[in-house]
Amino acid sequence: MKPTDIHDPGYYHQVVDCQWACPAHTNVPEYIRLIAQGRFDDAYLVNRESNVFPAILGRTCDRPCEPACRRERIDGAPVAICRLKRVAADLRGDVSDRLPRAPEQQNGKRIACIGAGPASLTVANDLLPLGYAVTMFEQHNVGGGLMRTNIPAFRLPAAVLDEETQIILDMGVDIRYDTPINSMRAVLDEGFDAVFVGSGAPRGKELNLPGRWDEVGDSHIHIGIDWLQSIAFGHIESIGKQVLIIGVGNTAMDCCRSSRRLGGKDITVIARRPRGFFKASPWELEDAEEEQVEILVNHAPTRFVVEDGRLTGVEFDILEWDEGARHSTTVGAVTLPCSDVILAIGQENAFPWIEKDLGVEFGEWDVPVVDETTMESTLPGVFFGGDSAFGPKNIIWAVEHAHQAAMSIHQHCQGLPVAKRAPFGMNLLSTKMGLSQWSYANDYNPASRQKMDHVELTKRFAQLDVEVELGFSVEQTVREVQRCLNCDVQTAFEAPLCIECDACIDVCPVDCLTITANEDEPGLKLKAPRTNADQGLYISDPLPQTGRVMVKDENVCVHCGLCAERCPTAAWDMQKFDLIVPYAGRSLPIVAVTSNGARK
Amino acid sequence: MPSIVKPLIPLATLPRNDLGLTPRNYEGAMSTLCAGCGHDSVTAALMQALFELSIPPYKVAKLSGIGCSSKTTAYFAGEAHGFNSVHGRMPTIATGAIAANRELHYVGVSGDGDSLSIGLGHLAHAVRRNIRMLYVIDNNGVYGLTKGQFSASADIGSTSKKGEANAFAPIDPLMLALSIGATFVARGFSGDKERLVPILKAGLSHRGLALVDVISPCVQFNDHEGSTKSYLFVREHEVSATDFVEPRETIVAHVPDQGVLAVPMHDGSQMHFRAVPAGYDPTDRAAAMHYLQDRHAQGEVVTGLVYADEGVPDLHELSGTPEGPLAAVPFDRLCPGADELARLQDSFR
Numbered sequence: 001m002k003p004t005d006i007h008d009p010g011y012y013h014q015v016v017d018c019q020w021a022c023p024a025h026t027n028v029p030e031y032i033r034l035i036a037q038g039r040f041d042d043a044y045l046v047n048r049e050s051n052v053f054p055a056i057l058g059r060t061c062d063r064p065c066e067p068a069c070r071r072e073r074i075d076g077a078p079v080a081i082c083r084l085k086r087v088a089a090d091l092r093g094d095v096s097d098r099l100p101r102a103p104e105q106q107n108g109k110r111i112a113c114i115g116a117g118p119a120s121l122t123v124a125n126d127l128l129p130l131g132y133a134v135t136m137f138e139q140h141n142v143g144g145g146l147m148r149t150n151i152p153a154f155r156l157p158a159a160v161l162d163e164e165t166q167i168i169l170d171m172g173v174d175i176r177y178d179t180p181i182n183s184m185r186a187v188l189d190e191g192f193d194a195v196f197v198g199s200g201a202p203r204g205k206e207l208n209l210p211g212r213w214d215e216v217g218d219s220h221i222h223i224g225i226d227w228l229q230s231i232a233f234g235h236i237e238s239i240g241k242q243v244l245i246i247g248v249g250n251t252a253m254d255c256c257r258s259s260r261r262l263g264g265k266d267i268t269v270i271a272r273r274p275r276g277f278f279k280a281s282p283w284e285l286e287d288a289e290e291e292q293v294e295i296l297v298n299h300a301p302t303r304f305v306v307e308d309g310r311l312t313g314v315e316f317d318i319l320e321w322d323e324g325a326r327h328s329t330t331v332g333a334v335t336l337p338c339s340d341v342i343l344a345i346g347q348e349n350a351f352p353w354i355e356k357d358l359g360v361e362f363g364e365w366d367v368p369v370v371d372e373t374t375m376e377s378t379l380p381g382v383f384f385g386g387d388s389a390f391g392p393k394n395i396i397w398a399v400e401h402a403h404q405a406a407m408s409i410h411q412h413c414q415g416l417p418v419a420k421r422a423p424f425g426m427n428l429l430s431t432k433m434g435l436s437q438w439s440y441a442n443d444y445n446p447a448s449r450q451k452m453d454h455v456e457l458t459k460r461f462a463q464l465d466v467e468v469e470l471g472f473s474v475e476q477t478v479r480e481v482q483r484c485l486n487c488d489v490q491t492a493f494e495a496p497l498c499i500e501c502d503a504c505i506d507v508c509p510v511d512c513l514t515i516t517a518n519e520d521e522p523g524l525k526l527k528a529p530r531t532n533a534d535q536g537l538y539i540s541d542p543l544p545q546t547g548r549v550m551v552k553d554e555n556v557c558v559h560c561g562l563c564a565e566r567c568p569t570a571a572w573d574m575q576k577f578d579l580i581v582p583y584a585g586r587s588l589p590i591v592a593v594t595s596n597g598a599r600k
Numbered sequence: 601m602p603s604i605v606k607p608l609i610p611l612a613t614l615p616r617n618d619l620g621l622t623p624r625n626y627e628g629a630m631s632t633l634c635a636g637c638g639h640d641s642v643t644a645a646l647m648q649a650l651f652e653l654s655i656p657p658y659k660v661a662k663l664s665g666i667g668c669s670s671k672t673t674a675y676f677a678g679e680a681h682g683f684n685s686v687h688g689r690m691p692t693i694a695t696g697a698i699a700a701n702r703e704l705h706y707v708g709v710s711g712d713g714d715s716l717s718i719g720l721g722h723l724a725h726a727v728r729r730n731i732r733m734l735y736v737i738d739n740n741g742v743y744g745l746t747k748g749q750f751s752a753s754a755d756i757g758s759t760s761k762k763g764e765a766n767a768f769a770p771i772d773p774l775m776l777a778l779s780i781g782a783t784f785v786a787r788g789f790s791g792d793k794e795r796l797v798p799i800l801k802a803g804l805s806h807r808g809l810a811l812v813d814v815i816s817p818c819v820q821f822n823d824h825e826g827s828t829k830s831y832l833f834v835r836e837h838e839v840s841a842t843d844f845v846e847p848r849e850t851i852v853a854h855v856p857d858q859g860v861l862a863v864p865m866h867d868g869s870q871m872h873f874r875a876v877p878a879g880y881d882p883t884d885r886a887a888a889m890h891y892l893q894d895r896h897a898q899g900e901v902v903t904g905l906v907y908a909d910e911g912v913p914d915l916h917e918l919s920g921t922p923e924g925p926l927a928a929v930p931f932d933r934l935c936p937g938a939d940e941l942a943r944l945q946d947s948f949r
Binding site (some may be wrong): 074075436437438442443444446499500501502503505506507509510528529531545546556558560561562565566567568569 | 602603604606611634636637638640641643644791793819832
């Protein structure tokens with residue numbers, strides 16, 4: 001196989017599993033180390049650079065980083081990355097003087113953002129410091145978008161949301177509340193240099209079954225996201241005793257838990273498919289079940305039962321699924337009594353306000369045609385991001401879309417090609433501090449994942465906005481940070497120095513190193529068989545004495561540095577990898593690669 | 601010395617042997633030897649051999665003398681018995697231990713200083729008695745613990761780290777052992793575990809004393825140009841006698857006269873065969889000695905299984921001792937009383 005080019009930032013980036021999985025490339029190991037050192041301000045700012053809303057995301061993120069976490073492959077439970085993000089946000093001091101701010105002199109370019117959700121706010125966050133004037137149109141009298149209307153306060157307290165949205169608005173956004181946009185043409189006519197659409201996917205999916213539109217039944221059948229929004233704005237304060245929630249995604253979880261707080265006693269979430277095929281995140285399911293919500297699988301609704309002008313129940317087919325839950329057969333039917341039904345079966349984009357003759361093309365499902373790299377629509381100067389671009393995703397994707405859109409907008413406003421991107425860069429610096437001394441804590445800590453404590457059940461239902469998760473205690477934080485394996489401290493190898501003494505191979509606790517004749521896979525004979533083809537194989541240049549190669553299977557390396565400690569010639573070194581992510585208006589990233597300074 | 605202990609990572613993919621143990625069950629304390637020391641590789645090879653033979657660690661007795669090599673018995677099979685003896689006396693202590701309990705697997709680890717200088721006489725008599733043990737010499741040609749003076753195995757003309765040449769003739773432990781009746785003589789190289797592990801496994805399975813001389817470079821004092829026990833020198837001058845293959849169903853392969861032949865083995869791995877000298881017979885003692893001397897004169901290092909004879913009884917068999925360990929013989933049988941003693945003494949009159 002060809003020698004690995006470790007000077008390509010993409011190689012080591014992939015080794016940092018969490019950062020690789022994060023749409024916004026948050027430098028997770030770095031902020032966890034900063035938390036371990038008690039440097040909460042710095043940890044918060046490392047987060048904010050990439051994900052913009054650390055306190056919000058520390059409570060609500062979909063956490064694509066956690067299933068990817070190396071620790072999961074080691075002891076079955078990922079580092080509680082999301083909870084640690086919240087620790088950094090909760091314990092930080094005043095960082096206001098370290099936040100980006102808008103220059104006094106503007107650059108004369110005007111940008112319109114439609115919606116004041118995470119995507120639009122991120123665009124403003126990236127462009128205001130470059131001198132842009134940002135005008136933001138929001139239909140409600142308060143910002144935050146879906147983070148405010150669809151995430152219940154018991155998961156995300158309003159104060160937390162207000163603080164992080166206000167930071168951006170205070171940078172100088174011209175925010176127009178209570179201003180729903182009814183015409184894209186009208187916006188374009190105002191002569192903005194670019195328009196960013198971050199209006200979300202605001203339409204909850206309907207369930208057109210018999211009985212749905214019976215006059216009286218309708219008032220007890222709710223669309224999940226609209227119902228949550230009504231709660232957020234205080235328009236709804238109660239619900240009936242028996243509630244059925246149709247659908248088993250994260251919105252359904254918020255709906256059932258909200259029902260519990262508004263007076264629902266007998267709450268059932270109805271799933272079409274068996275467990276293991278639910279859309280809800282495992283931890284949200286767990287939290288709902290802790291609140292004694294029942295989850296009923298293999299039921300498909302067929303009819304709303306309305307008797308004497310009153311909704312009395314819903315009829316369901318009982319399904320049986322094949323393995324893999326692809327095909328079902330109906331094996332029976334049942335009517336479940338209820339006072340209210342909440343539909344939480346998905347949501348979709350809706351752009352009735354974008355005139356079809358403007359040049360903004362729409363594809364299937366009324367989704368706009370958007371370039372996945374530039375976030376530009378088919379009408380130059382009009383960009384999309386967040387749920388409005390490709391349908392419902394999550395907050396962290398909205399943030400990343402917005403970073404890309406901001407770069408494109410910056411290019412567009414300078415008359416440069418929007419697709420042009422600065423490449424990813426990296427810094428690679430030795431962590432060697434002395435003989436067997438490193439600038440990171442290299443020992444493996446066998447602690448198990450810390451469990452988040454919750455407010456007692458009796459107390460949490462007293463008020464709608466009692467935050468359920470208490471956050472990690474100091475002790476829990478101290479234990480959890482030590483579970484991080486420092487995947488960004490990379491094993492870097494200099495083949496010309498190796499004397500093939502086998503010391504690194506013998507001392508490696510996970511058998512990830514091999515010296516062997518260079519062959520293409522599967523002929524490559526490794527000390528431990530390769531079990532994860534998604535993880536990199538690090539192939540060295542030919543070794544000086546025998547011409548064999550050093551091979552490292554990155555899959556379960558715990559970055560303990562013992563290979564480097566036992567290396568007599570410093571052929572192995574532990575080097576800290578810093579991914580340099582391009583953002584709008586930043587000059588080209590500096591690429592600084594150091595060798596380990598040993599003799600050659 | 602490493603800053604941390606090799607962490608125990610609970611990977612589900614660790615291989616297990618017939619006892620259900622993983623290679624991690626054969627580890628000991630962290631090595632305090634220099635980084636890159638050949639002895640650590642020998643230790644790793646020993647662990648691998650014990651693991652692959654599914655020998656329970658508590659059935660192993662580790663013995664050593666004094667020196668870098670002799671520290672290594674602390675670094676493997678942490679649950680095994682162990683005795684760290686006076687300088688050079690490892691073979692003697694081993695003889696006593698083996699006499700008392702023939703049921704354990706004995707692994708002696710010594711060095712060129714411990715076995716070829718101060719302990720030479722003890723080594724010689726252990727070989728003569730053919731006590732049943734694996735006797736490993738970590739041979740690096742220098743006294744590492746006292747900063748690199750020539751040892752008795754240093755070749756004439758090989759140089760110290762400062763460049764001084766050695767003037768005295770070396771003791772080749774294999775030649776010595778062959779000349780006094782050794783029944784298993786082999787040499788390995790710490791930088792080539794693929795061949796060292798099978799040799800150690802053969803030694804652990806041998807009927808009597810298996811002497812395995814392992815060239816184990818001292819990275820600190822003897823890994824330079826001018827050394828004949830450096831990683832590079834051994835790699836460039838290694839010639840092989842024969843390799844050991846565990847008894848399994850016969851695989852027939854034709855080995856070419858020159859070059860290397862790869863033969864797939866039962867476990868799916870490949871064994872590489874090099875042609876041994878035409879007619880080389882590892883049961884011919886005189887031929888083995890001639891081959892060793894001949895290659896040494898060419899400046900080459902012979903590795904592999906040089907000589908083996910499974911037909912010679914070990915010390916217990918020669919002495920007609922009971923089949924069980926003496927340590928387990930009940931006291932009244934071990935010491936039958938004054939009358940019995942008197943009867944015995946009478947029989948000598």
